[in-house]
Amino acid sequence: MKFCYRLLLLSLMIVLCAPLLPPGSVPSAHGAVLQTNIGDFEGGTDGWQWGSNVQGLGHAESSLNAPGKPYAGNRMGELLSNNVPGTAWRSIYKNFTGLNVTSVPYFHGAFNTFGINPSHTQFELRITFSSNTQTLVSTQTINADQWNQISVDLSGWSYRNQITRIDVAYRSTTYGSNWISKHQLDNIGFSAYPAVYPGQVDLASASTSNIAFQGTYATTTSATLQLIELQPYEQYNISATYTFQATQTVNPTSGTATFSLSTPRYAGARDKVYSKFVIIDQATKKLVAPPTYVMEQTNPVHTYPFPASSSIKGLQVQMVDDAQKLGISHAALNVSLNEMFLDGPTGAIPFVLDGTTYYFSQDYIHTMDRDIKTLSDDDVTVSLILIMYNRPGTINAKLLHPDYTGQGIVAAINTTNAEGIRYWKAAMEFIASRYTRADEAYGRAVNFIVGNEVNSQRDWYDMGSKTLEDFVEQYVRAFRITETAVKKYYANGRTYISLDHFWNATIGTDALRYYKGQALLDEFNRRIKSEGNIPWHIAYHPYPENLFNPAIWHDTSVTNSPTTPRINFKNLQVLTNYIQSPDYLYNGMRRRIILSEQGFHSPSTSLADQQKQAAAYAYSYYKAKFLDGIDSFILHRHVDHGQEGGLNLGLWTRDTANPVPYAPKDQKYIYNVFKKIDTSESAAVTEFAKSIIGISDWASVVPGYNAAILADRTPPAAGTLTSVAAIAPTANVSTFESSTDGWVASEYSRSIDTVTSFANAPQTPYAGSKALQVNIYNPDTGAGEGGSRAEKGIARTWATPIDVTSTPKFQFAINSYGGCPGATEYYVTVRMYSGGNIIEAKSLMTPDKWNLYSMDLSSWANKGSIDKIKIWFSTNSATVWDGRYQVDQIGFSS
Ligand SMILES: [Ca+2]
Numbered sequence: 001m002k003f004c005y006r007l008l009l010l011s012l013m014i015v016l017c018a019p020l021l022p023p024g025s026v027p028s029a030h031g032a033v034l035q036t037n038i039g040d041f042e043g044g045t046d047g048w049q050w051g052s053n054v055q056g057l058g059h060a061e062s063s064l065n066a067p068g069k070p071y072a073g074n075r076m077g078e079l080l081s082n083n084v085p086g087t088a089w090r091s092i093y094k095n096f097t098g099l100n101v102t103s104v105p106y107f108h109g110a111f112n113t114f115g116i117n118p119s120h121t122q123f124e125l126r127i128t129f130s131s132n133t134q135t136l137v138s139t140q141t142i143n144a145d146q147w148n149q150i151s152v153d154l155s156g157w158s159y160r161n162q163i164t165r166i167d168v169a170y171r172s173t174t175y176g177s178n179w180i181s182k183h184q185l186d187n188i189g190f191s192a193y194p195a196v197y198p199g200q201v202d203l204a205s206a207s208t209s210n211i212a213f214q215g216t217y218a219t220t221t222s223a224t225l226q227l228i229e230l231q232p233y234e235q236y237n238i239s240a241t242y243t244f245q246a247t248q249t250v251n252p253t254s255g256t257a258t259f260s261l262s263t264p265r266y267a268g269a270r271d272k273v274y275s276k277f278v279i280i281d282q283a284t285k286k287l288v289a290p291p292t293y294v295m296e297q298t299n300p301v302h303t304y305p306f307p308a309s310s311s312i313k314g315l316q317v318q319m320v321d322d323a324q325k326l327g328i329s330h331a332a333l334n335v336s337l338n339e340m341f342l343d344g345p346t347g348a349i350p351f352v353l354d355g356t357t358y359y360f361s362q363d364y365i366h367t368m369d370r371d372i373k374t375l376s377d378d379d380v381t382v383s384l385i386l387i388m389y390n391r392p393g394t395i396n397a398k399l400l401h402p403d404y405t406g407q408g409i410v411a412a413i414n415t416t417n418a419e420g421i422r423y424w425k426a427a428m429e430f431i432a433s434r435y436t437r438a439d440e441a442y443g444r445a446v447n448f449i450v451g452n453e454v455n456s457q458r459d460w461y462d463m464g465s466k467t468l469e470d471f472v473e474q475y476v477r478a479f480r481i482t483e484t485a486v487k488k489y490y491a492n493g494r495t496y497i498s499l500d501h502f503w504n505a506t507i508g509t510d511a512l513r514y515y516k517g518q519a520l521l522d523e524f525n526r527r528i529k530s531e532g533n534i535p536w537h538i539a540y541h542p543y544p545e546n547l548f549n550p551a552i553w554h555d556t557s558v559t560n561s562p563t564t565p566r567i568n569f570k571n572l573q574v575l576t577n578y579i580q581s582p583d584y585l586y587n588g589m590r591r592r593i594i595l596s597e598q599g600f601h602s603p604s605t606s607l608a609d610q611q612k613q614a615a616a617y618a619y620s621y622y623k624a625k626f627l628d629g630i631d632s633f634i635l636h637r638h639v640d641h642g643q644e645g646g647l648n649l650g651l652w653t654r655d656t657a658n659p660v661p662y663a664p665k666d667q668k669y670i671y672n673v674f675k676k677i678d679t680s681e682s683a684a685v686t687e688f689a690k691s692i693i694g695i696s697d698w699a700s701v702v703p704g705y706n707a708a709i710l711a712d713r714t715p716p717a718a719g720t721l722t723s724v725a726a727i728a729p730t731a732n733v734s735t736f737e738s739s740t741d742g743w744v745a746s747e748y749s750r751s752i753d754t755v756t757s758f759a760n761a762p763q764t765p766y767a768g769s770k771a772l773q774v775n776i777y778n779p780d781t782g783a784g785e786g787g788s789r790a791e792k793g794i795a796r797t798w799a800t801p802i803d804v805t806s807t808p809k810f811q812f813a814i815n816s817y818g819g820c821p822g823a824t825e826y827y828v829t830v831r832m833y834s835g836g837n838i839i840e841a842k843s844l845m846t847p848d849k850w851n852l853y854s855m856d857l858s859s860w861a862n863k864g865s866i867d868k869i870k871i872w873f874s875t876n877s878a879t880v881w882d883g884r885y886q887v888d889q890i891g892f893s894s
């Protein structure tokens with residue numbers, strides 16, 4: 001749903017025991033992912049033919065009987081019987097020229113039948129497998145008017161290597177009168193995996209040296225269990241020969257044996273923590289439990305607490321300097337996997353995984369470093385959106401899903417083979433290791449979002465046509481690798497599935513390309529619990545029902561019911577309530593929810609339209625703030641984008657005269673609302689919205705609204721930069737005579753250096769023989785930054801805060817080139833930090849001369865503990881300018 005043009009700046013269940021069911025009902029085992037498909041009925045009747053008592057077979061989009069729709073995809077098989085007694089079998093069949101299911105011995109299918117009346121509710125399904133003259137027959141009870149998941153285990157049938165025909169037949173067991181009936185079937189085929197298992201893995205835990213598995217196995221006799229390692233894309237093959245990772249003989253007590261198997265974590269340089277493991281009974285070669293992945297890692301590299309946030313306010317950041325002015329607590333940045341990799345070492349950051357060296361683009365990674373570090377150093381919680389675009393690049397051949405159709409803006413990750421898996425692992429480990437470091441050398445990211453709006457996969461995680469189960473199984477492979485990489489390095493990192501606002505509806509009609517959010521989340525949860533539960537979380541996108549109409553309060557397709565077609569801010573409690581169900585908890589804890597992308601359209605630049613956008617933001621912010629369970633509300637987007645389908649979602653308008661389609665022009669009405677909504681001015685800046693929404697009190701539309709707790713953030717204190725005739729700093733002085741004295745380039749400064757002279761007057765340092773010069777020319781990215789309006793900063797930090805109580809006057813000299821095209825004003829800004837407390841002062845300055853400033857901090861309560869200082873330079877021109885500025889003799893004076 002989002003229009004995501006990459007910005008340069010952003011940058012199960014396998015039922016283990018039969019549930020209790022009312023009499024006459026059958027367990028509804030879950031649909032299997034079929035390795036051999038013999039009937040999906042999407043393109044026709046797939047070679048199935050009329051058998052006895054049948055007068056028609058088609059592939060139908062809908063049925064008269066419930067549930068009225070295919071089990072999977074867009075079509076199902078439907079047969080029409082002759083007018084014969086209900087107790088007569090009506091059958092269809094399919095011929096094969098020696099179908100070999102030796103490696104996939106479990107037959108699965110979904111079956112449905114017309115009901116008759118309350119007196120005749122007993123129905124049977126009979127499946128006959130033939131291998132020439134040999135047959136195997138399975139007759140099972142089914143319920144009418146619902147999909148019945150039926151499975152047959154052929155692993156003990158020695159003719160399964162040459163099946164010549166399969167018959168499927170239906171009947172009523174009680175209705176002897178003539179009956180013209182209809183029966184449906186879908187998703188018919190064979191899998192390597194059964195519907196139910198005799199045991200389960202309770203824990204798969206990785207230490208630094210071992211991976212250990214504990215669980216139970218229902219058996220009446222002693223059994224020898226064997227542990228097998230598979231890659232995520234591999235299926236267990238009951239007929240293959242494996243090397244065992246571990247073996248254990250177990251003896252049951254009261255019909256249940258407990259097992260405890262362990263294998264070394266590393267095979268040479270290769271870390272097996274990402275692998276899929278199966279445990280089999282040596283005697284039968286059958287699986288004891290569903291395949292499992294590692295569920296926990298006991299020795300992550302870092303264990304520091306998850307960072308606290310001042311407020312839920314967040315932004316998909318385009319301009320990192322403006323983000324600081326807006327006082328955000330959360331940011332989401334796109335990471336384009338297609339841009340990360342290089343083929344060789346030139347211009348690359350090498351990274352070794354499993355003994356192989358991978359090469360990541362210095363240019364791309366350094367831009368990520370700058371954006372992430374600038375934000376996280378400012379106490380912003382950073383979320384990374386991990387996506388793959390189909391752009392030129394050799395990595396595409398490896399990481400782009402082989403079934404990607406080209407229709408999607410974002411492609412699915414290839415987890416179907418060794419190449420895709422190892423490159424995805426390398427990227428995830430590189431990202432996790434780099435951005436979760438305790439020293440924050442490259443900045444800190446703690447949230448990792450896998451893909452984008454995966455329920456609308458045609459557009460946002462294009463994997464081609466897939467049943468829901470197949471899609472989820474493949475997505476989960478990618479998801480687990482991310483989660484495993486994150487947890488390898490940081491115990492408290494969080495990994496998220498990305499969903500749009502469609503909950504019980506879809507944006508498109510193709511059921512193999514678009515899934516309902518609720519159905520997808522249910523299947524995602526089921527699959528992950530089946531294969532080893534892990535603490536996944538949700539990144540939700542609760543856009544208005546009509547992206548072009550910000551008046552959410554009028555939306556009608558959002559209801560206070562789990563069956564709601566959509567979820568957005570008007571009914572966000574549906575989502576937080578839904579995941580409180582016991583089935584969704586992880587170790588008793590609720591999954592976290594972040595709102596990582598949503599925005600509100602301003603139809604025009606008129607004040608009324610801008611205020612409607614701002615009112616939608618205020619309404620939504622308060623809804624999210626006062627609903628328990630929402631960690632962040634990250635607005636999309638920072639600046640209107642000219643290629644976003646006509647949507648104007650920004651805090652800023654765009655400069656339509658600039659060829660860069662997201663060059664910022666003017667702040668919109670929402671800008672100030674956004675800036676102050678988490679401060680003591682919150683209620684004042686949103687007062688205008690009440691009449692637009694038609695309320696007199698926020699509490700009438702926001703349950704739990706409490707104006708007394710809106711001030712989550714204290715904005716920077718206002719300081720004063722005084723122009724003075726002379727400066728004489730004596731403490732913490734930076735002279736730049738022998739080094740850059742700990743100062744670094746920040747925000748949109750390109751580089752810094754110490755110089756003895758420079759092109760602009762007066763051409764010489766203010767004091768001594770050297771000054772610090774800042775190169776502010778960013779020809780490639782400058783338009784999106786705001787040209788010369790962007791802050792070009794320098795920063796210095798102290799690991800041990802400095803106390804300037806006795807020297808409270810911050811002083812420095814600054815000079816710049818003049819002649820910035822279009823500029824009539826030049827500015828200098830100082831931001832001084834004490835943890836989360838900031839004092840800020842801004843002044844006009846004059847180019848081509850040393851400007852001397854003094855900032856008196858004596859009345860600032862935090863002067864005893866300063867840990868960072870930033871000096872920013874900008875002009876009032878949007879032109880990208882090849883300029884420089886200089887600073888000298890920075891320090892504190894009494
Ligand atoms: Ca189908």
Ligand SMILES: [Ca+2]
Binds near residue numbers: 736766769889
């Ligand atoms: Ca100097």
